[in-house]
Amino acid sequence: MSSSSLKEKSFIVPVAIVSVAVPLVVVYLFYLTPPQVELGFNLSILPAFHASLNFATALLLLIGRYFIMNKNIKAHKYSMIGAFALSTIFLLSYVTYHTLTEPTKYGGEGLIKVIYLTVLISHIILAALILPLILLTMIRALQIRYDKHKKLAKLTWPLWLYVAITGVVVYLMLAPYYA
Numbered sequence: 001m002s003s004s005s006l007k008e009k010s011f012i013v014p015v016a017i018v019s020v021a022v023p024l025v026v027v028y029l030f031y032l033t034p035p036q037v038e039l040g041f042n043l044s045i046l047p048a049f050h051a052s053l054n055f056a057t058a059l060l061l062l063i064g065r066y067f068i069m070n071k072n073i074k075a076h077k078y079s080m081i082g083a084f085a086l087s088t089i090f091l092l093s094y095v096t097y098h099t100l101t102e103p104t105k106y107g108g109e110g111l112i113k114v115i116y117l118t119v120l121i122s123h124i125i126l127a128a129l130i131l132p133l134i135l136l137t138m139i140r141a142l143q144i145r146y147d148k149h150k151k152l153a154k155l156t157w158p159l160w161l162y163v164a165i166t167g168v169v170v171y172l173m174l175a176p177y178y179a
Contacts, residue, residue, distance in 0.1 A: 029099055034101055054167035058161055060079050061161045089146060
């Protein structure tokens with residue numbers, strides 16, 4: 001077995017742990033009673049912040065795609081690292097927000113509610129599934145295993161873009177119901 005294969009396998013367990021732990025924590029937060037703490041900070045701005053992070057991530061993903069299609073590897077790398085950083089900030093802020101607040105209930109009815117739930121459910125499922133793909137795609141690129149990176153990125157990129165865009169859509173549909 002080559003040293004690069006061993007190096008790649010050494011990341012499998014941490015990626016698996018993070019990929020299972022993060023969705024479990026997010027699910028748990030929706031059953032947790034938020035603590036009654038005074039932060040001196042208005043948490044109600046965080047959903048808009050989260051949508052902004054998702055929007056910026058989607059832009060960076062599109063820009064990164066443009067750069068790689070035009071063989072600008074350095075700019076592609078920085079775009080994708082930026083998208084990863086924004087997604088990480090989003091996740092940390094999202095977990096913090098949902099630790100400290102009650103979930104917001106959607107108030108729409110009829111067809112619009114069906115559309116909302118369809119977008120939300122697909123977003124949630126793919127958000128959980130995309131995490132290990134993003135991590136493995138990034139690891140392969142950073143290890144300069146471009147053949148494997150490229151192969152996995154063909155799956156990761158459209159799913160990540162979908163999750164980023166639907167994150168904004170869910171926010172826009174839910175925005176009227178935030179307290």
